[in-house]
Amino acid sequence: MDIAFPCGKEGVEALLPHRAPFVWVSRILACEPGVGIVAELDVDPGLPLFQGHFPGHPVLPGVIIMEALAQAASCCVLAARGQEGAIGFLTGIDGAKFRRQVVPGDTVRLEAIIAKSSRRMCVAEVKATVDGQVAASAVQKYVLA
Structure with a gap:
């Protein structure tokens, strides 16, 4: 399948096996398959998780x-391999840092650079920002099933 970038939700869902309510990429702004990606997540204030995390002070969990x-980086890898819809598993997160809270209504910029990619394993340097401020960064590892 040939997906043109930039793309919206349809392109994201053509690449990822994830479906609502667990798709965490709203759109892809730019992608060089197998090299790097810039995507965005619109943080919906109506997400049920904000009722409990935290009442009166809603914050998007760091794990999300x-x-x-990881989903953004996977889009980049799957597009390069022609393996749209393949299932990947997060196997490691190194050096994770959380610098800024992400709150309802934010748009999170998701950036990934693919540092290593073999037949089954991938490593990506990732960064999430809001309004130019780093919210989170890490080196993530994935394996394709």
């Missing part, structure tokens, strides 16, 4: 930010 980054 890491998942969004």
Whole structure:
């Protein structure tokens, strides 16, 4: 399948096996398949998780930010390999840092550079920003099933 970039939700769902309510990439702004990607996540204020995390002070959990980054990086890898819809598993997160809270209504910029890619394993340097401020960064590892 040949997906043109930039693309919206349809392109994201053509690449990823994930479906609502667990798609954490709203659109892809730019992608050089197998090299790097810039995507965005619109943080919906109506997400049920904000009722409990935290009442009166809603914050998007760091694990969801890491998942969004993993999904963006996966889009980049799957587009390069022609393996749209293949299932990948997050196997490691090294050096994760959380610098800024992500709150309802934010648009999170998701960036990934593919540092290594073999037949089954991928490594990506990832960064999430909001309004130019770093919210989270890490080196993530994935394996394709």
